[in-house]
Amino acid sequence: MKVTNPATEEVIANLTEDTVATLQQKHEQLKAGQAKWNAVPLSERVAVLQKFAALLKENIEKLASILTSEVGKPLQQSRNEVNGACARIEWLTNNAEKFLSDETVSEQPGMKEVISYEPLGVVCNISAWNYPYLVGTNVFVPALLAGNAVMYKPSEYSSLTGEQIVKLLHLAGVHADAVQLAIGGGEVGKTLLEMPFDGYYFTGSYKTGQYIYEKVAPKMVPCQLELGGKDPLYIADDVADIAGVAAGTADGAFYNNGQSCCSVERIYVHEKVYDQYVAEFVKEVNSYKLGAPTEDGVYIGALTREPQLQVVDAQVQDAVSKGAKVETGGKRVEGKGYYYQPTVLTGVNHSMEVMREESFGPVIGIMKVKDDAEAAELMNDTAYGLTAGVYTADQQRAKTILSNINAGTGYWNCCDRVSAALPWSGRKHSGFGATLSHLGLRAFTHPKAYHLRG
Numbered sequence: 001m002k003v004t005n006p007a008t009e010e011v012i013a014n015l016t017e018d019t020v021a022t023l024q025q026k027h028e029q030l031k032a033g034q035a036k037w038n039a040v041p042l043s044e045r046v047a048v049l050q051k052f053a054a055l056l057k058e059n060i061e062k063l064a065s066i067l068t069s070e071v072g073k074p075l076q077q078s079r080n081e082v083n084g085a086c087a088r089i090e091w092l093t094n095n096a097e098k099f100l101s102d103e104t105v106s107e108q109p110g111m112k113e114v115i116s117y118e119p120l121g122v123v124c125n126i127s128a129w130n131y132p133y134l135v136g137t138n139v140f141v142p143a144l145l146a147g148n149a150v151m152y153k154p155s156e157y158s159s160l161t162g163e164q165i166v167k168l169l170h171l172a173g174v175h176a177d178a179v180q181l182a183i184g185g186g187e188v189g190k191t192l193l194e195m196p197f198d199g200y201y202f203t204g205s206y207k208t209g210q211y212i213y214e215k216v217a218p219k220m221v222p223c224q225l226e227l228g229g230k231d232p233l234y235i236a237d238d239v240a241d242i243a244g245v246a247a248g249t250a251d252g253a254f255y256n257n258g259q260s261c262c263s264v265e266r267i268y269v270h271e272k273v274y275d276q277y278v279a280e281f282v283k284e285v286n287s288y289k290l291g292a293p294t295e296d297g298v299y300i301g302a303l304t305r306e307p308q309l310q311v312v313d314a315q316v317q318d319a320v321s322k323g324a325k326v327e328t329g330g331k332r333v334e335g336k337g338y339y340y341q342p343t344v345l346t347g348v349n350h351s352m353e354v355m356r357e358e359s360f361g362p363v364i365g366i367m368k369v370k371d372d373a374e375a376a377e378l379m380n381d382t383a384y385g386l387t388a389g390v391y392t393a394d395q396q397r398a399k400t401i402l403s404n405i406n407a408g409t410g411y412w413n414c415c416d417r418v419s420a421a422l423p424w425s426g427r428k429h430s431g432f433g434a435t436l437s438h439l440g441l442r443a444f445t446h447p448k449a450y451h452l453r454g
Helices: 020-039 042-058 060-071 075-100 132-145 156-172 186-194 206-219 242-258 274-286 307-321 372-379 395-402 437-442
Strands: 002-005 010-014 103-108 111-119 122-126 149-153 179-181 200-203 223-226 232-235 266-270 325-328 343-346 363-369 387-391 409-412 445-453
Touching: 002 060, 020 122, 020 149, 020 179, 020 186, 042 060, 042 075, 042 132, 042 156, 060 075, 060 132, 060 156, 075 132, 075 437, 122 132, 122 186, 132 149, 132 156, 132 200, 132 437, 149 156, 149 186, 156 179, 186 206, 200 206, 206 223, 232 242, 232 372, 242 274, 242 363, 242 387, 266 274, 266 372, 274 325, 274 343, 274 363, 307 325, 307 343, 307 363, 363 372, 372 395, 387 395, 395 409, 437 445
Parallel strands: 122 149, 122 200, 149 179, 200 223, 232 266, 232 387, 266 363, 343 363, 387 409
Antiparallel strands: 002 010, 103 111, 111 445, 325 343
16 A cells, blocks of 8 residues: 655555455454453553653654655644644543543442443544544544553554554553554455444544444444534624634634634625625635645645545636635645645635535635524535534624534634533534543443442
């Protein structure tokens, strides 16, 4: 399997893909080793995962360089991702004993009622390339804390990073037969779906998530899907600092080249502040430096996957053909590398693909609305349901709007944000189940009810 640098189109590594035989061998190893790992006291598993976080910090420059080389994000954004993973691990490890230990829910004379949280067994984590440290941490860290063994399959576009993750997990003290690496593309993923895992946890596109769900449903084991979004944002007419909000929301749309499931993907602006907001937004986007992701100051690097260039360009052309205006950008950058200009479209509407289908690239549509009701109606007009945000001076106004949006996360005066203390969950085509928070820790367990008389 060839690993290509998306910024240069050069092959930087050749990896050996797993076969059915090697995957079966690894699964048997995990199956045999899971009980031994679960027998390690929870406090010690916590210490091991904290050591893993320490190793990430110690090796951050090397890890960031490898990540940038295979996914194309600017080097500073790769550093930010590793640091973000460490912060999530800190919350998960600090709260593991609180939420994974036995819980006494009722105690009366002669009867005690207890919930015990038992590991699922051997779980399969099919992960994503856009934030391999963050989306991986969401799954394999709580899974290991809960006493599971993990088959970790990074995306074929971030396999070098996956190798580093498993290497450091083992170095930190996770048993070799408690976490194994699966290397390969779609065929390896399909093989994993045929194997007898005790749970499946996938991060990626709706189409692939739907396929996984259908394949594993007959197994009657837990399956969680963290899928994409078409995350809307509304700018109300009482926002005072238009320039500041425009800069912050542009970052929410274009950070990591827009390759985030919770990136701002469409913006609705009250007609009273629309012109000013668009002007400030375009000004901010025009200030972004595009170039080699290893250069200082670069904000827009290369897209990770070459096919996404066609997806983004097709959305832009579709919008223009239906009356949209390109305020800036709108074209692929000529030369080597998978670069696309950061693109802002106005005059958009919901007949256009860019306002309905996930872009996962550096393009955004900005639409004028007359009031909160129209904004809310348009925000809900989607097959996805991951995040939604409202910018307004009035918190109650924001909560009123957000309470009527069918999404797993609501933002007031912020966007493109994830907290380890809060559940990360989608609705509709954005998936189901929860990672992070106490729900994410317990997502890798079977609750057992104990009725204890005596």
